Amino acid sequence: xxxxxxxxxxxxxxxxxxxxxxxxxxxxxxxxxxxxxxxxxxxxxxxxxxxxxxxxxxxxxxxxxxxxxxxxxxxxxxxxxxxxxxxxxxxxxxxxxxxxxxxxxxxxxx
Amino acid sequence: xxxxxxxxxxxxxxxxxxxxxxxxxxxxxxxxxxxxxxxxxxxxxxxxxxxxxxxxxxxxxxxxxxxxxxxxxxxxxxxxxxxxxxxxxxxxxxxxxxxxxxxxxxxxxxxxxx
Numbered sequence: 001x002x003x004x005x006x007x008x009x010x011x012x013x014x015x016x017x018x019x020x021x022x023x024x025x026x027x028x029x030x031x032x033x034x035x036x037x038x039x040x041x042x043x044x045x046x047x048x049x050x051x052x053x054x055x056x057x058x059x060x061x062x063x064x065x066x067x068x069x070x071x072x073x074x075x076x077x078x079x080x081x082x083x084x085x086x087x088x089x090x091x092x093x094x095x096x097x098x099x100x101x102x103x104x105x106x107x108x109x110x
Numbered sequence: 111x112x113x114x115x116x117x118x119x120x121x122x123x124x125x126x127x128x129x130x131x132x133x134x135x136x137x138x139x140x141x142x143x144x145x146x147x148x149x150x151x152x153x154x155x156x157x158x159x160x161x162x163x164x165x166x167x168x169x170x171x172x173x174x175x176x177x178x179x180x181x182x183x184x185x186x187x188x189x190x191x192x193x194x195x196x197x198x199x200x201x202x203x204x205x206x207x208x209x210x211x212x213x214x215x216x217x218x219x220x221x222x223x224x
Contacts, residue, residue, distance in 0.1 A: 041218075099155070100153040
């Protein structure tokens with residue numbers, strides 16, 4: 001299908017790890033991205049991964065890419081209340097045509 | 111830098127009225143994008159420009175929507191006539207021009223069409 005799919009909601013306790021999953025569609029996507037949207041704000045880039053990589057780590061964030069299954073995940077270690085937001089994965093189709101996922105609303109419980 | 115600037119932040123209008131949303135990209139950014147966000151459809155790319163030229167407008171819903179970029183520092187998205195189903199948050203974003211580059215999003219315009 002055309003859609004980039006994510007689960008809608010995730011709830012975790014403060015200090016636990018969060019794993020947000022995404023299934024994309026275009027096997028030729030060069031870059032895959034994770035964006036964060038806080039309430040009332042626009043999206044902000046968290047990290048991206050080049051398609052020839054399997055994993056990328058950036059402080060508390062770990063991105064895993066399974067190209068065979070077209071599966072992308074974002075792991076947030078030691079999740080904090082400030083991490084509560086909507087997280088979007090995105091793929092680039094063609095030149096500069098970003099397709100965003102449906103978004104996963106992460107709620108961190110104190 | 112002030113980031114991407116959008117105006118107005120909120121717009122309430124009646125069905126049939128013309129609506130104009132405005133965007134000022136970050137200086138030096140060659141690409142400008144317009145998105146629409148709704149609960150039902152998520153975040154949709156409407157159109158994007160490179161060096162003020164529209165490159166892909168396949169996401170524009172219908173002829174009621176039009177976008178222009180008369181210069182490198184200003185773009186508009188116009189809806190005429192507006193309909194209740196156009197109610198959404200409209201985001202403008204800009205980027206430098208490298209494939210891996212971040213898109214910088216504005217704060218969005220929340221449009222409500224009554």
